[in-house]
Amino acid sequence: GLPMVTWPLFAEHFFNEKLVDVLRIGVSVGAKEWRNWNEFGSEVVKREEIGKAIGLVMENGKEAEEMRLRAKGLSDDAKKAILVGGSSHANLIDLIEELKSLKLQRLNGYEHNEAG
16 A cells, blocks of 8 residues: 555566556666576666655655555555455456366266266
8 A cells, every 4th residue: 555666676577667657656766677586787776766766755745645545545446356245356256166167067077978
């Protein structure tokens, strides 16, 4: 439920940063170079960039307040989704039911093949 300061390094971090940007729930420190998890890379993020990003999410201005409200709203929606009757809960139940159905079909097909 809080805005994020993103500092992507590798793997899916840059995609997550883009999502934070699109949802307008955070700011980037400016890292642009993808690297393997065990590499340091040549890019250096300057302390001024880090300070600026943190300042943007910590200030009391309109932009920061809107960012906090959006982040809180998304947090509330995510929590509702996992409650009984929520969309994520319902999707998980549907998946379990489908897997059980497939298992029964497989078992019934196996029994039918053995009998034949």
